[in-house]
Amino acid sequence: MASVSVLDELKKAQILELLEQGKRVDGRALDEARELTIETNAIPKANGSARVRLGDTEVICGVKIQPDRPFPDTGDRGIFMCTAELLPLSHPTVETGPPQPPVIELARVTDRGIRESHMIDVSKLVILKDKSVVGVFADNVVVDQDGNLFDACSYAATAALLVAKTPKWDWVDEKPTLVEGEETPLPIETIPVSVTMGKIGNHIVVDPNGDEWASMDARVTITSDSNGNICALQKGGSDGFTQDEINQCGEISVKVGAKIREKLKAAQSGSQ
Amino acid sequence: MGGRDATMVLLDENGIRCDGRKVDETRRIMIRAGGLKNADGSAYIEFGDNKILVGVFGPRDVHPKHMSNTDTGILRVRYHMEPFSVGERKNPAPSRREIEISKVIKEALEPAVMLEKFPRTAVDVFIEVLQADGGTRCAALTAASVALADAGIPMRDMVAAVAAGKVADTVILDVNNEEDQAGQADMPIGYMPSLDKITLLQLDGVLTPEEYKKCVDVGVKGCKIVYELQKKALNDKYFGNGGD
Numbered sequence: 001m002a003s004v005s006v007l008d009e010l011k012k013a014q015i016l017e018l019l020e021q022g023k024r025v026d027g028r029a030l031d032e033a034r035e036l037t038i039e040t041n042a043i044p045k046a047n048g049s050a051r052v053r054l055g056d057t058e059v060i061c062g063v064k065i066q067p068d069r070p071f072p073d074t075g076d077r078g079i080f081m082c083t084a085e086l087l088p089l090s091h092p093t094v095e096t097g098p099p100q101p102p103v104i105e106l107a108r109v110t111d112r113g114i115r116e117s118h119m120i121d122v123s124k125l126v127i128l129k130d131k132s133v134v135g136v137f138a139d140n141v142v143v144d145q146d147g148n149l150f151d152a153c154s155y156a157a158t159a160a161l162l163v164a165k166t167p168k169w170d171w172v173d174e175k176p177t178l179v180e181g182e183e184t185p186l187p188i189e190t191i192p193v194s195v196t197m198g199k200i201g202n203h204i205v206v207d208p209n210g211d212e213w214a215s216m217d218a219r220v221t222i223t224s225d226s227n228g229n230i231c232a233l234q235k236g237g238s239d240g241f242t243q244d245e246i247n248q249c250g251e252i253s254v255k256v257g258a259k260i261r262e263k264l265k266a267a268q269s270g271s272q
Numbered sequence: 273m274g275g276r277d278a279t280m281v282l283l284d285e286n287g288i289r290c291d292g293r294k295v296d297e298t299r300r301i302m303i304r305a306g307g308l309k310n311a312d313g314s315a316y317i318e319f320g321d322n323k324i325l326v327g328v329f330g331p332r333d334v335h336p337k338h339m340s341n342t343d344t345g346i347l348r349v350r351y352h353m354e355p356f357s358v359g360e361r362k363n364p365a366p367s368r369r370e371i372e373i374s375k376v377i378k379e380a381l382e383p384a385v386m387l388e389k390f391p392r393t394a395v396d397v398f399i400e401v402l403q404a405d406g407g408t409r410c411a412a413l414t415a416a417s418v419a420l421a422d423a424g425i426p427m428r429d430m431v432a433a434v435a436a437g438k439v440a441d442t443v444i445l446d447v448n449n450e451e452d453q454a455g456q457a458d459m460p461i462g463y464m465p466s467l468d469k470i471t472l473l474q475l476d477g478v479l480t481p482e483e484y485k486k487c488v489d490v491g492v493k494g495c496k497i498v499y500e501l502q503k504k505a506l507n508d509k510y511f512g513n514g515g516d
Contacts, residue, residue, distance in 0.1 A: 101375045104368050116476040218379075220473065230484045233459070233475035236375075238382040240469030243492055250484050 012200075012215035019203040025211055026055075031252055033195075033207035036155065036260065038267040040163045048164020048186075050267070052156040055209055056146035061138055061156035063164045065186075067127060067176035068135035078125020079135040082111040084142065084153045091145045105236070110140065110153040110194075113223035113232040117192035120161065124187040128171040136161070136186065147213035150221045150234075154194035155264065161186060162268040190226040191264055193257035197222075197249050199241060204249060206256055220246070222253035226261065230254070282451060283440035290450050291320075296490065298434060298446040298497060303415065303505035305422045311398075313423025315505070317415035320448060321405035324412050326419040331393035345390035349378035351412055353401040373409050374399075380413055380433070380462040380472035386426040395425060406449030410434050413462050413472060418502050422509070429464035431471055432499035436461060436491035438477060443486045445494045457483075461491035465499045 015025055024030065034055030043049035046062035068079050084107040088094045099107070114120075125134035138157040142149055168182040198208035198216035208216055218237035224230050230250055235241065241249070282290055289295065299320030308314035311327035334340035351374040355361050366374075377399070385395065397419065399412045410433035417430040437447035439455040447458050457477025463470050470492070479487060 101371050104371050105375055108368060108372050112476055116478070118478075222475075225478065229478050229480050230475065231478045233473060234376075235470070235473035236379055238379055240380075240383045240464065240467075240471035241473070242468050243470060243488055246470055246473065246488055247485050250481060254481060 008214040011211050015212060015215045016201050019200060019205075024205060026209055030203065031206045031256060033151075033256060033260065034209065036263055038155065038159050038263065040159055040267050040271040046160070047166060048160045048162075050156050050159035050163070052152055052159060054148060054152040054155065054207065056144060057142070057148060057152045058144035059140050059142050059149070059152040059156040061140045061153070061160040063157075063160045064137045064139070065164065065166045066135055066137075067132055067169050070126075070130065070133040075130030075133075076123065076126060078122040078133040080115060080120050080122055080138075081135070082114055082138040082140070082157050083107050084110050084140040084149070086142045086145075086149075090142045105234075106149055106153065107140075109150055109221055109232075109234045110157060112234070113154055113192050113194045113221070114138070114157060114161070117190050117223060117225045117231040119158070119188060119190055119192050121187040121189050127169050127176050132169070132171060132176045134166065134169070136164075136166075145210065147208050147210040148196050150196045151194050151207060154192070154223070155260070158192060159264055159267050162188065162191070162264060163271040191261050192223050192225055192231065193260045193264070194221055194223045194232075195253040195256045195260070196220070197252060199237070199239065199245070204245065204252070206252060220249050222249060224254045224257040228254050228258070280450060280454065282454060283442055283444075287442075289439070289444065291448055293446075295442055295444045298494060299448065301498065301501050303418055303501050305418050305505045305509040311419075311423075313419045313421070313425070315415040315418035315422060317411050317418075319407060319411035319414070320446075321403060322401070322408055322411045323403040324408065324415050325400045325402060326412065326415045327398045328395065328416075328419045328423040328425070329398075330395035330423070331390040331425070332396075334392065334394040340392045340394070342391055343388070345387035345393045345395060347378055347382055347385055347387060347395050347397065349374050349381065349397045349399065349416070351377055351399045351401070351409070353404060353408070357401050357404045373412075376472055376474065377409060377413050377416065380431055381416060381420065383469060383471050384417065384427050384429055384431050384464060385420060386428065389426055395420070404449075406452045407435050407447060407460070409472075410460050410462065414498055414502060418505055421506055429466045429469075430499065430502050431462045431464055432495040432502055433460065433462035433472060434491060434494040434498050435459055436487040436494065438479060438483060438487070443483060443490055445490050457487070459487045459491060461488065461495060463492050463495035465496050
């Protein structure tokens with residue numbers, strides 16, 4: 001981890017002082033996420049896409065859908081995969097080259113939240129059992145950063161999957177063959193929503209912005225599904241949470257998640 | 273990998289699990305403090321069929337130098353699985369999974385270690401999974417805490433870890449490999465009992481809000497059991513007869 005800059009230390013003191021009075025640097029309530037704007041189908045060459053802004057954090061997700069070989073032990077299921085990458089234009093500190101551990105974590109946590117919610121029924125994405133299945137790849141690129149990349153990537157991928165249209169393939173002449181003009185939405189079972197909370201001192205804040213992100217002691221990302229169940233969690237950062245705090249974060253994530261789910265639904269119906 | 277259909281019975285009508293345990297029972301746990309000659313501190317753990325060796329070096333000079341911090345010491349953790357530790361040979365190069373686990377274990381240990389006492393130095397924790405059978409990150413974190421204590425590095429507490437989970441709609445303690453593959457949820461927890469602080473927490477699988485709270489509770493209780501065994505391992509080495 002890079003050493004903390006003097007500026008971040010000064011900001012942290014100010015952020016903590018405000019939190020003692022129940023206030024945040026940007027005037028939000030503690031359990032209030034930043035404004036979320038979702039532009040769907042931003043990339044027409046993708047099978048589904050979304051450009052998402054969460055405050056000043058911006059992510060573009062493109063979904064590509066194509067025939068693939070199944071994994072050897074899961075021939076009766078299609079493939080879903082979600083990635084995340086920081087573009088060098090997103091922040092002066094981003095360097096090109098192999099991904100560093102924080103970026104690997106970002107990609108894996110984003111993937112896990114959507115995968116574990118069973119958002120996509122992959123059993124319906126089989127072209128020929130054990131031979132050929134449909135692969136759904138949701139690739140996120142971060143284009144601007146102001147904290148909380150976890151939720152921004154999750155919303156971008158979820159929105160892109162919600163509006164994606166999958167082509168149809170039949171097994172003809174020993175290979176998957178495109179059936180022209182037959183496009184359907186993906187088999188969507190639920191809408192996962194990731195909510196990341198930062199712990200600063202003894203305060204829990206929803207959707208930390210860049211300054212809060214640099215100041216926080218620990219964080220937790222909790223994903224809930226349309227039924228209000230919790231389906232994935234990741235704690236990070238160099239401090240811990242009490243058992244009470246973890247229970248409280250679970251409740252906040254379901255409550256805040258429900259509001260954000262409505263925005264994702266609105267983006268989905270707006271694209272049709 | 274939740275929700276896979278398995279012919280195996282994960283929980284029978286008497287509440288007994290596939291390996292004969294009750295729902296609130298851990299696997300057999302054996303922890304040994306020390307054992308390695310060259311490391312500053314070390315530990316070995318057998319957690320069910322998991323076998324993990326941990327070596328600690330430091331506080332020592334930081335290389336490369338630019339990683340050092342003038343305000344505090346830094347902790348570096350490498351979690352690594354041997355090619356022969358799992359069913360099919362694993363590529364020895366670090367996978368994305370191993371890189372993520374290294375990071376979460378590092379962040380689970382940081383609250384415990386008084387790194388601020390050793391500015392400009394590094395403490396290196398090397399975790400080698402010799403045999404894996406579900407729950408390696410918890411077993412590794414448990415052993416790493418003992419190895420850090422064995423190295424004599426000042427700590428606020430030890431982190432004890434075990435997973436809670438859900439199989440057959442029932443919350444269970446200490447998820448084994450079969451239960452992880454075929455079960456409904458897996459929640460690894462790392463906890464500092466003296467400070468009531470959860471420092472490692474992950475979840476995959478669907479839980480209702482009630483089950484979520486119960487899982488955290490069952491996991492924290494399990495950590496307290498593991499904690500006693502960590503203390504016993506250190507006691508045995510430094511105050512008992514089995515020391516080296």
